[in-house]
Amino acid sequence: MAITDSRLSEIGAFIQTNLKKFSSNLAPTKAQTYDDWRKHFIYQRLSLGFTLALISYFTFTVSQINNFFFHPDHFQAEWVVTQVVAELGLMIGLVLLRTPFGMKYPGLMFLVFSWVVTITPQIRGNLNGIASASIIEWPLMFFSQATLIPVYWPLHFISQLGVLIYYHGSQMLLNLKLVLPAPWMTAEFLFLYLFWICLICNLSVYLYERLARSEFKSRQALEQAYEQVKEEQERSESLLLNILPHTIAQRLKQQPSTIADSFTDAAVLFADIVGFTELSGRFDPAELVNLLNQIFSEFDYLAELHGLEKIKTIGDAYMVVSGLPIPRDDYA
Known part of the structure; x- marks a missing residue:
């Protein structure tokens, strides 16, 4: 079946429309491989992650300052110190992220981002001679990372594993006292609680990355198809101009029907x-x-x-x- 020039234009317009839809779902980039795109995506989302974490810590610091002046019984000086240390770490990480090193190794910056938030409270407890799991900071960080940066699940697993290694390693090396986060909580419950949080986060990241990879390959296929259609359209137009005068060819493209004109002086x-x-x-x-x-x-x-x-x-x-x-x- 012959494909007219107008039909080629319709196909090209259809592909362009779908390319815009794919581009709206994926971060804009000129990367040619999925790994390049993923690296660029992690870098862009890390910038957002560092900023959001920094703002959230500031809100808690402001809350403690408010307690200091108006609710002294609720004021926790150790929490303020921990928050300030984490804020400094996040600011340093944000500055480092914008350097050539941060742009080249966004995976390492991902780990810095994670461990600044999750390990800083552990250091506070270690200085007091105890080792206690953070049932607030850890889940919040793990779920935030899975939401903001849902690609490359091994990176999330390494981040979570690093927190647990530090938690148990510091306990054994420094002979710290193990304190559960709540009086009613058992060690078995804590294990299951953290296990399922990590599993859900990693599974969601794994499934999303499969979808992102599929969309990326589909977008590449659409781009290649569009280029082929564009080449065929240019070839068809060139052939049409070789057969017909330019003005007649333009009229035929706009209204593909029989064209008959009368000329008395020719x-x-x-x-x-x-x-x-x-x-x-x-x-x-x-x-x-x-x-x-x-x-x-x-x-x-x-x-x-x-x-x-x-x-x-x-x-x-x-x-x-x-x-x-x-x-x-x-x-x-």
């Missing part, structure tokens, strides 16, 4: 080479084609120079018209 020139049959017997085919090419090229130049419309060539015959498809008074 001139038609038929020209051929006298004695061409005898001449062709003295040349081999390659020389004959070269001769015709030289002659017709000169005719084409003259036709373009005088604004004429070449119709066709057959053998040694050359046909050209004047006064159509654009009327002119000096057609003769």
